[in-house]
Amino acid sequence: MVTIYDIAKQANVSAMTVSKVINNTGKISEKTRARVKKIMEEMNYVPNSMARSLVLQETKMLSLLIPDITNPFFTTLARGAEDAAMRLGYKLLFGNSDESLTKEKEYVDMILSTRVDGVLFSAASDLSEPHLQTLRKHRIPFVLLDREVPGVESDAVTGNSREGARKLVEHLVGLGHRRIALVNGSLSVSTARDRLDGYKDALKLNDIPFDESLAFESSYKHFEDEGMLRRMLELPDPPTAVFAGNNFLAVGLIRKLLELGVKVPDRMSVVCFDDLGASVIDPFFTVASQPAYQFGAMGIQLLVDRIKGATTPEWKKLVLPSELIVRGSSGRPPA
Amino acid sequence: MVTIYDIAKQANVSAMTVSKVINNTGKISEKTRARVKKIMEEMNYVPNSMARSLVLQETKMLSLLIPDITNPFFTTLARGAEDAAMRLGYKLLFGNSDESLTKEKEYVDMILSTRVDGVLFSAASDLSEPHLQTLRKHRIPFVLLDREVPGVESDAVTGNSREGARKLVEHLVGLGHRRIALVNGSLSVSTARDRLDGYKDALKLNDIPFDESLAFESSYKHFEDEGMLRRMLELPDPPTAVFAGNNFLAVGLIRKLLELGVKVPDRMSVVCFDDLGASVIDPFFTVASQPAYQFGAMGIQLLVDRIKGATTPEWKKLVLPSELIVRGSSGRPPA
DNA sequence: AAAATTAAGTTTACCGATAACCCCAACATA
DNA sequence: TATGTTGGGGTTATCGGTAAACTTAATTTT
Numbered sequence: 001m002v003t004i005y006d007i008a009k010q011a012n013v014s015a016m017t018v019s020k021v022i023n024n025t026g027k028i029s030e031k032t033r034a035r036v037k038k039i040m041e042e043m044n045y046v047p048n049s050m051a052r053s054l055v056l057q058e059t060k061m062l063s064l065l066i067p068d069i070t071n072p073f074f075t076t077l078a079r080g081a082e083d084a085a086m087r088l089g090y091k092l093l094f095g096n097s098d099e100s101l102t103k104e105k106e107y108v109d110m111i112l113s114t115r116v117d118g119v120l121f122s123a124a125s126d127l128s129e130p131h132l133q134t135l136r137k138h139r140i141p142f143v144l145l146d147r148e149v150p151g152v153e154s155d156a157v158t159g160n161s162r163e164g165a166r167k168l169v170e171h172l173v174g175l176g177h178r179r180i181a182l183v184n185g186s187l188s189v190s191t192a193r194d195r196l197d198g199y200k201d202a203l204k205l206n207d208i209p210f211d212e213s214l215a216f217e218s219s220y221k222h223f224e225d226e227g228m229l230r231r232m233l234e235l236p237d238p239p240t241a242v243f244a245g246n247n248f249l250a251v252g253l254i255r256k257l258l259e260l261g262v263k264v265p266d267r268m269s270v271v272c273f274d275d276l277g278a279s280v281i282d283p284f285f286t287v288a289s290q291p292a293y294q295f296g297a298m299g300i301q302l303l304v305d306r307i308k309g310a311t312t313p314e315w316k317k318l319v320l321p322s323e324l325i326v327r328g329s330s331g332r333p334p335a
Numbered sequence: 336m337v338t339i340y341d342i343a344k345q346a347n348v349s350a351m352t353v354s355k356v357i358n359n360t361g362k363i364s365e366k367t368r369a370r371v372k373k374i375m376e377e378m379n380y381v382p383n384s385m386a387r388s389l390v391l392q393e394t395k396m397l398s399l400l401i402p403d404i405t406n407p408f409f410t411t412l413a414r415g416a417e418d419a420a421m422r423l424g425y426k427l428l429f430g431n432s433d434e435s436l437t438k439e440k441e442y443v444d445m446i447l448s449t450r451v452d453g454v455l456f457s458a459a460s461d462l463s464e465p466h467l468q469t470l471r472k473h474r475i476p477f478v479l480l481d482r483e484v485p486g487v488e489s490d491a492v493t494g495n496s497r498e499g500a501r502k503l504v505e506h507l508v509g510l511g512h513r514r515i516a517l518v519n520g521s522l523s524v525s526t527a528r529d530r531l532d533g534y535k536d537a538l539k540l541n542d543i544p545f546d547e548s549l550a551f552e553s554s555y556k557h558f559e560d561e562g563m564l565r566r567m568l569e570l571p572d573p574p575t576a577v578f579a580g581n582n583f584l585a586v587g588l589i590r591k592l593l594e595l596g597v598k599v600p601d602r603m604s605v606v607c608f609d610d611l612g613a614s615v616i617d618p619f620f621t622v623a624s625q626p627a628y629q630f631g632a633m634g635i636q637l638l639v640d641r642i643k644g645a646t647t648p649e650w651k652k653l654v655l656p657s658e659l660i661v662r663g664s665s666g667r668p669p670a
Numbered sequence: 671a672a673a674a675t676t677a678a679g680t681t682t683a684c685c686g687a688t689a690a691c692c693c694c695a696a697c698a699t700a
Numbered sequence: 701t702a703t704g705t706t707g708g709g710g711t712t713a714t715c716g717g718t719a720a721a722c723t724t725a726a727t728t729t730t
Contacts, residue, residue: 001450001473001686003685003686003687004686004687005686005687013709013710014709014710014711015686015687015688015710016688016689016709016710016711017708017709017710019687019688020688020709022687023688025688026708026709027706027707027708027709028707028708028709029707029708029709032708032709044472044473046444046447046448046473047448047686047687048389048448048450048685048686048687049448049449049450049687050385050388050389050394050449050450050685050686050687051389051685051686051687051688051715052686052687052688053385053687053715054383054385054386054389054685054686054687054688054714054715054716054717055686055687055688055689055714055715056687056688056689056715057715059385069410069413069414069417070407070410070411070414070612070613071613072405075404075405075410076405078404078431079404079405079431082404082429082431086441091428091445091449092429093426093428093429094417094427094428094429096413096414096417106421109381110426112381113381113382113383113384114384114385114426115336115383115384115385137379138336138379138381222613248613251613251615254617255617258617277405277612278405278406278557278583278586280586280615282589282590282593336716338715338716338717339716339717340716340717348679348680349679349680349681350680350716350717350718351679351680351681351717351718351719352678352679352680354717354718355679355718357717358718360718360719361678361679362676362677362678362679363677363678363679364677364678364679367678367679382716382717383715383716383717384717385715385716385717386685386715386716386717386718387716387717387718388685388717389684389685389686389687389715389716389717389718390684390685390716390717390718390719391685391717391718391719392685
């Protein structure tokens with residue numbers, strides 16, 4: 001590989017002069033500058049960013065840790081982060097924890113040894129807390145994305161899960177539903193708790209008692225059934241609508257419902273959080289849509305501000321609104 | 336940040352001894368080893384991988400460049416690559432070129448300055464050739480993924496697009512279709528050309544003449560219509576089936592068809608390459624399914640073999656089969 | 671008992687870049 | 701004439717680690 005010393009030799013100058021040409025610093029005559037530049041071109045010189053990072057103590061790399069790379073919400077978020085990072089002159093090191101704490105830990109170790117300048121962190125669950133403490137201990141700035149983690153103070157970009165959930169459920173109530181089930185992600189994830197709260201809010205506002213036998217906990221990754229659905233349908237007073245904690249849960253749920261011959265929305269309405277991405281033929285789901293791209297873009301912005309110290313010491317909390325989009329999966333309850 | 340020198344001082348040994356403990360090399364007594372390890376723990380030491388890379392001349396990082404991060408085919412491929420890379424002790428630097436040559440070039444520059452050990456490259460188009468030549472010039476090993484690039488010899492993992500296309504079209508012929516349209520990606524992408532060839536193969540095998548007015552060129556990113564569909568339907572002898580070059584084209588196509596009131600598969604059958612991922616409620620498309628995860632995993636394997644010189648000099652070409660999966664989007668032509 | 675090994679570390683140089691400081695001639699100023 | 705000042709560049713030390721060669725005392729071999 002060509003180094004500044006090779007260039008320096010060819011150009012009959014010192015390595016420092018070459019460095020100055022590269023960085024446009026110091027006093028170099030136009031003649032020398034041009035000569036050095038020409039030689040750099042000819043020799044296909046590319047600066048070694050590791051050597052530079054070592055002395056500058058910054059890598060110009062950020063890391064993005066997401067819990068599910070197959071979920072369109074997170075891939076869209078990733079695009080937003082990537083675009084913003086590139087625009088601000090940073091590279092982005094992706095990590096996909098697959099909602100697994102073990103994998104997440106491996107990524108945190110990697111992040112530390114890579115000396116990235118900051119991390120965009122979408123936690124696998126509340127149990128990610130030690131990982132975040134590790135980052136904090138090593139003074140690596142981070143911004144939480146989508147999910148807050150109890151016991152961890154930091155900058156964060158989240159959605160308004162509680163309000164979004166309330167709007168979805170109130171939409172169902174407005175259609176005439178009174179028996180509304182909740183199929184949620186794991187309650188060890190903050191958004192799942194918020195969505196549960198929003199669900200309860202909506203019930204309370206409409207004088208519907210909270211019925212525990214209608215509230216289920218599954219996983220955001222996929223709908224873990226284990227007969228839950230059948231039990232739900234066999235209830236003395238079964239639900240006429242379901243609020244699914246996220247897009248994948250809704251998909252899994254509907255698949256099962258179809259299998260069981262339960263038509264949506266005729267016999268059962270289904271609403272959920274988050275859109276389903278570009279690969280859907282017929283946007284069918286009534287959703288609380290979140291601006292996923294913005295999550296990523298704003299997250300990077302906050303992170304870079306923090307890295308550069310271009311912000312006040314208080315933690316910045318950005319809450320992005322979700323939008324209720326009514327489509328075909330929700331309708332009036334059967335008579 | 337804690338360095339080996341800090342550790343060395345605490346442990347009353349030289350930095351080299353610490354280095355040897357870390358790498359399990361050289362001769363160090365069990366006593367010293369234990370003491371140094373304990374101190375590393377206590378001080379939360381994490382090796383600086385840049386410093387190490389600088390002297391070892393290897394980064395243990397690979398780069399994966401894909402053209403569309405929103406497409407489930409590529410995200411699944413990415414997961415395969417990520418898992419394999421981590422298993423082999425490599426980090427993965429993702430890049431999303433968005434099918435844009437400009438972005439792709441930016442990533443290539445980044446790759447060079449980051450000194451990654453190798454690149455998994457899914458080219459935006461044939462015009463990516465100069466980018467690959469740049470990598471070659473700098474002796475960065477790469478493996479082409481999914482798409483070949485004319486004028487570039489290299490290791491590659493591809494699908495059998497020609498055969499997959501033939502199978503899909505023969506399936507349509509078997510159902511009784513004779514007027515079969517092709518809505519393809521840009522012909523500057525190798526898979527699109529192969530799929531066109533496979534389409535022609537199937538026609539020829541069944542004595543159906545190739546009709547140019549039924550072959551359209553769009554983009555793999557999304558269905559660019561511009562009245563193409565209307566023209567197609569208004570043909571004197573309109574098609575009864577369409578073979579779409581990939582999943583996104585099929586989705587775009589079906590959306591338009593639904594808008595125009597053309598029922599699938601009743602009035603029009605649609606088949607395509609590649610599955611649609613986990614966010615689909617009801618697997619509906621008849622597809623040639625490719626083992627996307629394997630593309631990534633095998634690609635990494637090939638790449639690492641090449642990096643380590645654990646392979647013969649000839650270029651390895653891995654062709655992964657595609658599987659015809661018949662579902663609801665294809666049926667008999669209308670009577 | 672002398673020579674040869676070996677165990678356990680240490681010293682030195684280097685990877686490729688940059689910051690901070692130094693140098694010297696040419697010109698301007700008092 | 702003596703003294704700044706400035707343009708254009710060079711020297712040296714350093715970032716955090718590792719390879720290779722070197723040291724020294726203890727142990728083994730002959």
